[in-house]
Amino acid sequence: xxxxxxxxxxxxxxxxxxxxxxxxxGVCWRLACNLAGRGQTVRLWADDVSALAWMAPQGxxxxxxxxxxxxxxxxxxxxxxxxxxxxxxxIDEEFIAEYAKNLRNxxxxxxxxxxxxxxxxxFSARCHGLPSPVMSGPGRGLTKYFFYPxxxxxxxxxxxxxxxxxxxxxFDRQAWLAKQGVPWRGERLVSLFCYEPAGLNxxxxxxxxxxxxxxxxxxxxRATAAVVAEISGMNALDPLWNQHQTLSFFYLPTLSQNDFxxxxxxxDVNFVRGEDxxxxxxxxxxxxxxxxxxxxxxxxxxxxxxxxxxxxAPASLHAFHHQWNGLEVSDPAMAPAPFEPGRWRDCTxxxxxxxxxxxxxxxxxxxxxxKIL
Numbered sequence: 345x346x347x348x349x350x351x352x353x354x355x356x357x358x359x360x361x362x363x364x365x366x367x368x369x370g371v372c373w374r375l376a377c378n379l380a381g382r383g384q385t386v387r388l389w390a391d392d393v394s395a396l397a398w399m400a401p402q403g404x405x406x407x408x409x410x411x412x413x414x415x416x417x418x419x420x421x422x423x424x425x426x427x428x429x430x431x432x433x434x435i436d437e438e439f440i441a442e443y444a445k446n447l448r449n450x451x452x453x454x455x456x457x458x459x460x461x462x463x464x465x466x467f468s469a470r471c472h473g474l475p476s477p478v479m480s481g482p483g484r485g486l487t488k489y490f491f492y493p494x495x496x497x498x499x500x501x502x503x504x505x506x507x508x509x510x511x512x513x514x515f516d517r518q519a520w521l522a523k524q525g526v527p528w529r530g531e532r533l534v535s536l537f538c539y540e541p542a543g544l545n546x547x548x549x550x551x552x553x554x555x556x557x558x559x560x561x562x563x564x565x566r567a568t569a570a571v572v573a574e575i576s577g578m579n580a581l582d583p584l585w586n587q588h589q590t591l592s593f594f595y596l597p598t599l600s601q602n603d604f605x606x607x608x609x610x611x612d613v614n615f616v617r618g619e620d621x622x623x624x625x626x627x628x629x630x631x632x633x634x635x636x637x638x639x640x641x642x643x644x645x646x647x648x649x650x651x652x653x654x655x656x657a658p659a660s661l662h663a664f665h666h667q668w669n670g671l672e673v674s675d676p677a678m679a680p681a682p683f684e685p686g687r688w689r690d691c692t693x694x695x696x697x698x699x700x701x702x703x704x705x706x707x708x709x710x711x712x713x714x715k716i717l
Contacts, residue, residue: 350714351710352717354424354425354426354713355384355385356379356425357387357389358372358387358388359390359433360372360389362390362392363431366399369392370601372388373399373601374503375503380404381506382706387408387410388409390411391411391412396409398598398599398600399600401600414436416436418439421442427440427456428458428459429458432458437482441483444485452717453717457712458476458491459491459493460490461619462493462619462623463492463494464495464647464651466650468493469492472491472492473712474489475488489712489716491709500705500709512628524597525594526559528559531559531592533558533611535615536560537567537604537614538567538616538617539566541668541669541670542667542669542670543669545574545578546681547683548575549578556590558590558592559591559592560594561596561610562594562595564595564596564597568595575593608627612631613630613631613632613685614633615633615635616633617634618637626692629692631686631688633661633664633665634651634665636648636651645669648665648671655691656694660682661688661691664684666681
């Protein structure tokens with residue numbers, strides 16, 4: 345979304361509720377840092393900020409972190425010019441009331457943004473930028489705007505730092521792996537950041553029987569627990585499944601956001617989950633497999649299919665995603681979907697190239713707010 349208006353320096357209040365494994369907080373922290381790096385002043389409100397101690401231990405200039413309590417403590421707080429609620433979280437009425445009062449007193453226009461979840465589905469483009477009049481409560485008479493991240497030029501783009509490509513070009517894979525204690529000797533590296541994927545057993549067997557030495561770099565938490573449990577079960581039923589030790593494992597410590605990016609850059613294939621890590625895997629430009637967050641009504645299947653269509657994924661990558669996400673009927677006698685990262689590399693490279701020519705999310709958001717104001 346282009347705009348010729350100059351970008352004013354504004355104060356932003358970004359609100360985030362931590363729902364699942366701090367993915368929402370990760371997106372909001374990256375957004376806050378992006379905006380602050382472009383001259384904006386950002387206050388990030390989150391109901392659980394504890395993960396920032398390992399996610400972003402260095403902090404960021406221009407970003408103030410506030411614990412979002414209920415009710416919110418407004419003592420000494422003056423809302424900024426922009427109020428952004430991430431992923432449909434509901435901002436407290438007392439904050440909205442103070443924001444509305446400031447607008448009336450200053451004559452400023454309302455810049456209330458609802459940052460939506462990432463999707464490749466058609467509705468993202470249709471709904472991106474639409475206004476929604478607020479009909480009740482302390483914000484009555486104000487207008488909220490929907491801002492949809494996305495993969496095409498008709499949406500709000502993806503988060504990307506201005507220096508991302510330069511940092512990637514300077515990245516020293518060997519040095520980073522050594523710093524993490526990974527005893528790398530040239531084998532294929534596969535990163536694993538997942539929940540409890542239905543296709544984990546098939547992946548481990550494929551890697552063990554591939555004939556190519558592979559080290560699985562396993563992230564802490566649910567991924568480590570899932571792998572340990574799966575290996576235990578496989579060893580009990582079939583002790584020779586990895587008899588040649590073709591597949592080895594390295595269990596990683598908790599990584600900062602910067603080091604998670606480095607993990608994706610260092611690996612030859614990346615298994616990711618959720619929203620933030622999917623975007624970072626696209627920027628890494630390596631073959632990737634996405635475990636989408638499962639929803640009880642099954643709509644995640646459509647969301648995954650829309651992404652694979654946009655990615656122009658080959659048939660084997662479609663099949664692997666379906667099995668990995670448990671979208672196929674499980675049959676123990678059925679052979680695992682083919683693991684063919686060599687065939688998947690080209691579609692990721694094409695997707696990354698198409699994204700790099702689009703404006704990033706922060707740039708578009710700044711233009712969007714400037715146009716409103």
